[in-house]
Amino acid sequence: MLTLVAALFYSCSEKGEKVYSGKSFVLTDMNKKSITYPDITKGKITVVGYIFTNCPDICPLTTNNMRLLKEKFPRRDYPEIEFVSISFDPKVDTPEVLKKFAEVRDLDLNGWTFLTGEPAIISDLMHEAGIISIPGDSTVTPAGEKIIFYIHTDRISVIDRDGILVENFPGSSLDIDKAYREIIRIY
Amino acid sequence: MNLLFIILSMFLQHSGITIENPWIRNSSTGTNTAFFFTVNNTGKEADTLYAAYGDFAEVTEVHETYKKGEDMMGMREVPIVVIPPGSKVVFKPRDLHVMLIKLTSDVEKGMEKEVILKFRKAGEIKIKAPVKGMEAMMMKHK
Numbered sequence: 415m416l417t418l419v420a421a422l423f424y425s426c427s428e429k430g431e432k433v434y435s436g437k438s439f440v441l442t443d444m445n446k447k448s449i450t451y452p453d454i455t456k457g458k459i460t461v462v463g464y465i466f467t468n469c470p471d472i473c474p475l476t477t478n479n480m481r482l483l484k485e486k487f488p489r490r491d492y493p494e495i496e497f498v499s500i501s502f503d504p505k506v507d508t509p510e511v512l513k514k515f516a517e518v519r520d521l522d523l524n525g526w527t528f529l530t531g532e533p534a535i536i537s538d539l540m541h542e543a544g545i546i547s548i549p550g551d552s553t554v555t556p557a558g559e560k561i562i563f564y565i566h567t568d569r570i571s572v573i574d575r576d577g578i579l580v581e582n583f584p585g586s587s588l589d590i591d592k593a594y595r596e597i598i599r600i601y
Numbered sequence: 602m603n604l605l606f607i608i609l610s611m612f613l614q615h616s617g618i619t620i621e622n623p624w625i626r627n628s629s630t631g632t633n634t635a636f637f638f639t640v641n642n643t644g645k646e647a648d649t650l651y652a653a654y655g656d657f658a659e660v661t662e663v664h665e666t667y668k669k670g671e672d673m674m675g676m677r678e679v680p681i682v683v684i685p686p687g688s689k690v691v692f693k694p695r696d697l698h699v700m701l702i703k704l705t706s707d708v709e710k711g712m713e714k715e716v717i718l719k720f721r722k723a724g725e726i727k728i729k730a731p732v733k734g735m736e737a738m739m740m741k742h743k
Binding site for chain 1: 626627628629630631632633634635659660662664666669672673674675676677678694695698700701702703707709710734735
């Protein structure tokens, strides 16, 4: 029920519409560098996934699908594609956590940026992108730390050079070939 | 001698549980990861997985991933998983898994980690599971 109510209040870009309503968001990347998104991808095709690092199953799969898709586009041949992973759990996902998340998975970060930011800004960004994340089950560690597992939109989006949504894909079960064809079509 | 045979028979019946294809997804200290495997019950009775333990995580729970609505995914704890006799239950990505919460050390590709699965009848089964990277996510599980 909560999910349904939340969905009603969220915008969700349709294909052919601007994903972020022309807004910019000042965020922080995994190297603690201030980044204005989506300005950093201006004039480029963006493949963006939405994750939280406490997620043990869906988000690693989404990240792996981003990796597999990225491998199909060698940077030297396709310099105008940017991969972006944005956390919707910024209180946990500090730049350090995101950097470690990428490092342990040996991700090629040339052309792939992990972003986090102030919770209010992230919330605004997720709202614009139509990404829902609702606290679901949780666990309390022996030290008393509460770890929240979100029920969340499972998505990787392909956005064109003008910030227009090309396609939303299910992130954890991405059809790599279909996403590849969509990107080639607009490259 | 007969008594020994009966006891052995009971033990074998209750030991119809074997664990196949275990692996743990790589992850880093302080985060969470998942342990995947197949439980094969060749016994004549159902058995129940009710807990798990890994000494490299602060908390270990049995979880399942589930779909909510059109395009949302969630995860929740499952208190027990019943393994019917003569069947296999697969713990795999986007499905059942053992959740290793708040890792106390990095779990890196190439390592081997011990996880204990606790069954009502088979008791505690210690598994040494290899840690695998992204490529393992593409493996097909029967």
